[in-house]
Amino acid sequence: xxxxxxxxxxxxxxxxxxxxxxxxxxxxxxxxxxxxxxxxxxxxxxxxxxxxxxxxxxxxxxxxxxxxxxxxxxxxxxxxxxxxxxxxxxxxxxxxxxxxxxxxxxxxxxxxxxxxxxxxxxxxxxxxxxxxxxxxxxxxxxxxxxxxxxxxxxxxxxxxxxxxxxxxxxxxxxxxxxxxxxxxxxxxxxxxxxxxxxxxxxxxxxxxxxxxxxxxxxxxxxxxxxxxxxxxxxxxxxxxxxxxxxxxxxxxxxxxxxxxxxxxxxxxxxxxxxxxxxxxxxxxxxxxxxxxxxxxxxxxxxxxxxxxxxxxxxxxxxxxxxxxxxxxxxxxxxxxxxxxxxxxxxxxxxxxxxxxxxxxxxxxxxxxxxxxxxxxxxxxxxxxxxxxxxxxxxxxxxxxxxxxxxxxxxxxxxxxxxxxxxxxxxxxxxxxxxxxxxxxxxxxxxxxxxxxxxxxxxxxxxxxxxxxxxxxxxxxxxxxxxxxxxxxxxxxxxxxxxxxxxxxxxxxxxxxxxxxxxxxxxxxxxxxxxxxxxxxxxxxxxxxxxxxxxxxxxxxxxxxxxxxxxxxxxxxxxxxxxxxxxxxxx
Numbered sequence: 001x002x003x004x005x006x007x008x009x010x011x012x013x014x015x016x017x018x019x020x021x022x023x024x025x026x027x028x029x030x031x032x033x034x035x036x037x038x039x040x041x042x043x044x045x046x047x048x049x050x051x052x053x054x055x056x057x058x059x060x061x062x063x064x065x066x067x068x069x070x071x072x073x074x075x076x077x078x079x080x081x082x083x084x085x086x087x088x089x090x091x092x093x094x095x096x097x098x099x100x101x102x103x104x105x106x107x108x109x110x111x112x113x114x115x116x117x118x119x120x121x122x123x124x125x126x127x128x129x130x131x132x133x134x135x136x137x138x139x140x141x142x143x144x145x146x147x148x149x150x151x152x153x154x155x156x157x158x159x160x161x162x163x164x165x166x167x168x169x170x171x172x173x174x175x176x177x178x179x180x181x182x183x184x185x186x187x188x189x190x191x192x193x194x195x196x197x198x199x200x201x202x203x204x205x206x207x208x209x210x211x212x213x214x215x216x217x218x219x220x221x222x223x224x225x226x227x228x229x230x231x232x233x234x235x236x237x238x239x240x241x242x243x244x245x246x247x248x249x250x251x252x253x254x255x256x257x258x259x260x261x262x263x264x265x266x267x268x269x270x271x272x273x274x275x276x277x278x279x280x281x282x283x284x285x286x287x288x289x290x291x292x293x294x295x296x297x298x299x300x301x302x303x304x305x306x307x308x309x310x311x312x313x314x315x316x317x318x319x320x321x322x323x324x325x326x327x328x329x330x331x332x333x334x335x336x337x338x339x340x341x342x343x344x345x346x347x348x349x350x351x352x353x354x355x356x357x358x359x360x361x362x363x364x365x366x367x368x369x370x371x372x373x374x375x376x377x378x379x380x381x382x383x384x385x386x387x388x389x390x391x392x393x394x395x396x397x398x399x400x401x402x403x404x405x406x407x408x409x410x411x412x413x414x415x416x417x418x419x420x421x422x423x424x425x426x427x428x429x430x431x432x433x434x435x436x437x438x439x440x441x442x443x444x445x446x447x448x449x450x451x452x453x454x455x456x457x458x459x460x461x462x463x464x465x466x467x468x469x470x471x472x473x474x475x476x477x478x479x480x481x482x483x484x485x486x487x488x489x490x491x492x493x494x495x496x497x498x499x500x501x502x503x504x505x506x507x508x509x510x511x512x513x514x515x516x517x518x519x520x521x522x523x524x525x526x527x528x529x530x531x532x533x534x535x536x537x538x539x540x541x542x543x544x545x546x547x548x549x550x551x552x553x554x555x556x557x558x559x560x561x562x563x564x565x566x567x568x569x570x571x572x573x574x575x576x577x578x579x580x581x582x583x584x585x586x
Contacts, residue, residue: 003141006044006083014377019529022056022155027090037075038091043082052086055155060086062157068125069363070118072142072152077168091150093142096194099281100138106201107280109228110273113261114147115154116195117254117270122151123187124250127577130160136190137168138197143281147274158182169213170203174241177214183379185243188253192238230264248409249381252430259518293318376415378579382408382492384464384555387571389434394458394560397439400571404521406431406541412547412579417534423581425479425504425530425547434521435459447520462567463557464574465550479504479532480552481545484580492578493546500540501551534583542585553578 007013011028014036018025023043029036046052063074063086073089096115100107107115119141126133133140133154141154156166161181167173173189176182196204204221207213221239224232234257240246247253261269386407390398409428417423436452439445448456481500487493511526528548534540555572558565 005042006047008039008078008085008087009082011039022052036090038072038088040086040088043447044083047083053079056084059155059157062126062131062154063088065129065131066126066154068122070122070150071125072150085413088152091142091144091152093144093150094281095139096141096149096198097138099143100197101203103280106226107198108273108276109199110261110265110269111147111277111280112195112198112273112278113142113231113257113265114270114273115143115149115198116191117257118149119151119191119194120188120250120254120257122149123184123191124254126151126154126157127184127187127250128484131157132160132162132184133157133187133190134164134182135171136177136187136194137171139168139196141194143277145278145281147247147276147281160184169210170205172213173243174218175243177217183243183248184250185246185248188238188247188250189243192235195238196221196227196235199228200371202226228264230260234260249383249407251383252407255432255519259516262518299441348431362465376413378410378412378415378581380410380577380579382410382553382574382576382578384572384574387573389570390439391565391570392460392462392560393434393437393559394441394460395439397441397443398437399439399443402434402437402439404431404433406464408550408576410579412581415580416582416584418584419534419536419540422533424532425532425579426548427528427530427549429524429526429528431524432519432521433524434513434519437520438534445520446516458495458560460557460561461557461559462572464555465552477504477506477530478502478549478551480528481548481581482538482543482578483512483541484546487546489544489546489577489580491577492574493548494552494554496552499551500545502532502535502540504530504532504549506549536584537583540583542584544580547581548578 008028009032012031014027014029016024016026021043023041023046025038025040027036028039042052042056046056057077057079060074060077063071064077067073072091075087075089078085078087106112119136123133123136131154133151135153135156136151140151142150142152156164158164160183163179163181165178165179167190169477171190171193173186175186190293193204195219196202204223205213205216207216218241220241222233224235227235234253237247237256238253248257265272383405385403386392387400387403389400389403390396392404407430408431411426413424414421434449436457437445438448438452438456446456478501480493480496482493482499482503486498493499506528508526508528513522513524515521516523528549554574555567558567558570560573
């Protein structure tokens with residue numbers, strides 16, 4: 001147990017929530033009142049260990065990036081000579097691990113699907129901030145009485161593209177065993193492992209030693225017999241050995257999950273799944289005693305009370321929305337923080353889209369640089385959608401979740417190249433175009449069929465970038481290079497004035513545009529391969545560039561029927577990042 005001299009002054013501890021080699025977590029409330037919080041302390045024995053401090057601080061930095069109802073919120077991080085503490089939202093739930101251990105047999109498919117969906121939404125929020133959890137497992141998922149879940153413990157999380165062997169062997173993806181870079185696909189593999197355990201009652205990979213487990217994961221999951229047949233495609237895709245062949249976007253995985261769930265268990269599957277999961281979870285002793293939390297629990301969007309904020313050790317700011325105030329207060333109290341740590345995280349803006357089941361994804365780029373030599377691959381992704389799709393589709397009652405969207409996944413190779421080198425840019429296009437969907441004033445969803453016409457539905461069109469005449473280019477196939485700086489690596493350029501626009505050759509393959517009844521939309525997908533030979537330095541000087549075949553990367557056209565409407569009126573939004581290429585000198 002952490003001695004009193006290493007604890008935050010002014011707090012009354014209500015219960016111990018857990019402990020381990022890194023430290024312990026306690027439920028506490030400020031002595032002057034206010035809601036309870038969970039405080040994670042760095043173990044006293046590690047206070048003299050610089051590496052341990054770095055790891056602990058890194059966990060807080062990762063948590064700071066993520067703000068989502070499916071992730072336990074970071075309220076503040078404090079450190080000083082007395083020690084270090086991560087202050088978190090207190091969640092009235094119990095670990096999924098305990099739920100599974102105390103239940104005889106698997107969860108109902110709907111309950112398992114509800115668990116997976118909540119987890120994917122939490123992971124999507126982390127991935128949107130460029131964070132890979134790397135230790136998704138039942139012990140790190142808290143299930144609440146209403147069946148909703150929250151993701152916890154970012155102790156071994158890294159930024160996308162960083163490598164290492166950290167994780168829990170039963171759920172580690174093959175690339176984790178090899179120490180290769182972690183990507184969102186790494187977490188989706190672990191989430192699929194947990195889903196299999198929920199729906200079958202058994203872990204998908206067995207073994208009593210690390211060697212046996214490693215071999216099991218590398219050889220692949222083959223025992224699908226106990227997985228309900230309609231859900232097997234989800235499991236197959238999630239557990240593919242190669243991360244490049246898995247789902248790369250958690251929101252896309254959610255879309256596939258919902259399609260499979262509706263087809264197999266009906267449109268009411270999620271409500272029934274959450275109810276079933278809540279009933280099972282409520283039978284398990286809560287990890288956070290509900291009697292202690294009472295009605296004073298800090299809920300998402302709520303602020304810490306003034307009394308709590310006045311603690312002599314520092315300032316607890318809800319969601320770090322008042323990060324600057326936190327720094328000021330900490331400085332006055334004699335505590336310290338790494339430079340810029342509590343400054344507000346800015347989101348990356350820019351993307352391309354047609355509509356998504358999950359709205360607002362920010363898909364972080366990751367870079368596998370080869371060092372000083374030629375080569376390497378740069379990956380990135382963007383997502384475009386509308387926050388007010390009803391304006392575009394001419395439907396007052398259309399919810400935001402029914403937005404048209406486009407997801408674009410990019411890879412560029414070589415990422416570092418000399419003049420005269422042929423560079424390949426691969427664009428994977430995924431889109432959802434609802435066109436036969438109608439919502440009544442009461443909120444009832446109606447799928448009218450592919451040929452539906454006004455007045456209930458309207459023809460519409462939207463696009464990204466400018467056309468040939470507007471670009472003044474000799475070819476409709478172009479590639480724009482934005483120099484870094486002034487362009488910023490984590491932002492999507494919204495102008496053409498500072499871009500170097502060059503003609504390219506492209507080829508589109510694997511085109512599929514079926515109308516999916518369960519989505520009541522056309523689900524489009526294809527792959528475009530773009531090739532360009534890098535010109536001389538007079539045309540393209542040495543340096544790093546953001547590259548995009550869509551100029552500018554913004555929604556520029558929105559039409560409903562023959563009427564042009566302002567994109568901003570429909571909440572046109574693009575999030576994400578673009579791939580980077582470095583033109584070498586020589």
